[in-house]
Amino acid sequence: MDFKLQVTDSKSRARAGKITTDHGEIETPIFMPVGTVGSVKGVHFNDLKDDIEAQIILGNTYHLYLRPGLDIIEKAGGLHKFNGWDRPVLTDSGGYQVFSLSGNRKLKEEGAVFRSHIDGSKHLFTPENVVDIQRVIGADIIMAFDECAPGDADHDYAKNSMELTHRWLKRGLTQFDNTNPKYGHNQTFFPIVQGAGYRDLRKQSAEYIASFGREGNAIGGLSVGEPAEVMYEMTEVVTGILPEDKPRYLMGVGTPINILESIALGVDMFDCVMPTRNGRNGMLFTSRGVMNMKNEKWKDDFSPLDPEGTSFVDHHYTKAYVRHLYVAKEMLAAQIGSLHNLAFYLWLVKEARKHIIEGDFAVWKDQMVRQMSVRL
Structure with a gap:
């Protein structure tokens, strides 16, 4: 190595x-x-x-x-x-x-x-x-x-x-x-x-x-x-x-x-194990905060799961549909949540690398920490 x-x-x-x-x-x-x-x-x-x-x-x-x-x-x-x-x-x-x-x-x-x-x-x-x-x-x-x-x-x-x-x-x-x-x-x-x-x-x-x-x-x-x-x-x-x-x-x-x-x-x-474990349980991490997909607030929200996400699931499925899957205890919910969270984690370290190389990591990191602390 x-x-x-x-x-x-x-x-x-x-x-x-x-x-x-x-x-x-x-x-x-x-x-x-x-x-x-x-x-x-x-x-x-x-x-x-x-x-x-x-x-x-x-x-x-x-x-x-x-x-x-x-x-x-x-x-x-x-x-x-x-x-x-x-x-x-x-x-x-x-x-x-x-x-x-x-x-x-x-x-x-x-x-x-x-x-x-x-x-x-x-x-x-x-x-x-x-x-x-x-x-x-x-x-x-x-x-x-x-x-x-x-x-x-x-x-x-x-x-x-x-x-x-x-x-x-x-x-x-x-x-x-x-x-x-x-x-x-x-x-x-x-x-x-x-x-x-x-x-x-x-x-x-x-x-x-x-x-x-x-x-x-x-x-x-x-x-x-x-x-x-x-x-x-x-x-x-x-x-x-x-x-x-x-x-x-x-x-x-x-x-x-x-x-x-x-x-x-x-x-x-x-x-x-957090991204997949939490994904199976309906907690999704995003650049704007954390979403509990079992929350009723998503019941009739037909916007994409995560408009800023990098996985196909973020744009193919709506919040309302994904919430429905979790409430119905469908296997697909856990798959979508796991894939979304892993995609977010991989995006996060890739972005960190980019900002280290560009020289503005510290400023970007502090901004991301504030944003990700929000409960959506």
């Missing part, structure tokens, strides 16, 4: 760059649609590619390992062949599941023992076998196995969690450097900064992660319950330490406003 930093904003840390992988180029800043089990919920790959121009998607190691399983993925020739997505893929290591499935797992030095949410069977995830699993999946960018501490963790817990993540990182890096890709394309390994909401821990972790000189670095353990102000503060601490010539990936973040504020702090890559 190669990263070229092209432009840095003069009034913030915002950057425009380009990542090159064996499956294609990624212009940053970028939002990555989440395809947990190898699919982005409710959205065809043709629409992802041709309508909203997604450049990279995510898969999840934990979920793909359980279902369909590594045998099937390997027989198919890797996830790209299995699901037909021919652009870059990033896989999360399962570290987020250490947090989100805390009731179904036990942590120890060796790794994390998960009890499957599907059939109750037990599975041990270690820093080494998580690398092996992601080799089989065949993602272009693979993540280190880490513990994602909860947002309200006390300092002692966060410190112990961070130190465990650092020990796991060394083991994972050794495994990665001593193994090879399976399908003829290169893979890149990203370490993850942890430390919860504590400046001293974030500083220590960022310095440790930066010392390995990998091709990219991630910031984990944010947007897990802490206030937005803490998330921004920790992000600012970390981006001030991580090398400028490597892409920075803020994991699991977030709202459109979160993304713009984090771009201003020097983040290049984002992912979140």
Whole structure:
């Protein structure tokens, strides 16, 4: 993987760059649609590619390992062949599941023992076998196995969690450097900064992660319950330490406003389930504010869903019709909402990139934050 930093904003840390992988180029800043089990919920790959121009998607190691399983993925020739997505893929290591499935797992030095949410069977995830699993999946960018501490963790817990993540990182890096890709394309390994909401821990972790000189670095353990102000503060601490010539990936973040504020702090890559999850539930993001499509105010509004939107659904369907679909619980409502929101997120980071290059990002960002804060 190669990263070229092209432009840095003069009034913030915002950057425009380009990542090159064996499956294609990624212009940053970028939002990555989440395809947990190898699919982005409710959205065809043709629409992802041709309508909203997604450049990279995510898969999840934990979920793909359980279902369909590594045998099937390997027989198919890797996830790209299995699901037909021919652009870059990033896989999360399962570290987020250490947090989100805390009731179904036990942590120890060796790794994390998960009890499957599907059939109750037990599975041990270690820093080494998580690398092996992601080799089989065949993602272009693979993540280190880490513990994602909860947002309200006390300092002692966060410190112990961070130190465990650092020990796991060394083991994972050794495994990665001593193994090879399976399908003829290169893979890149990203370490993850942890430390919860504590400046001293974030500083220590960022310095440790930066010392390995990998091709990219991630910031984990944010947007897990802490206030937005803490998330921004920790992000600012970390981006001030991580090398400028490597892409920075803020994991699991977030709202459109979160993304713009984090771009201003020097983040290049984002992912979140919010656009598709909220789209399924009728909350649509636009450049003029947020729409609740179940609201009766749209009942006889026959104007386009989003006149400023970039997806075909924004101009083909009316607000009244889309509201009708949500009220009737039609599957098409969730598809339209998901596609609209993903298109908006991709438009937002593309516009951010344009304004970084043009030199007026800070002014544009502040205007967008004000507009997107409105409830329509």
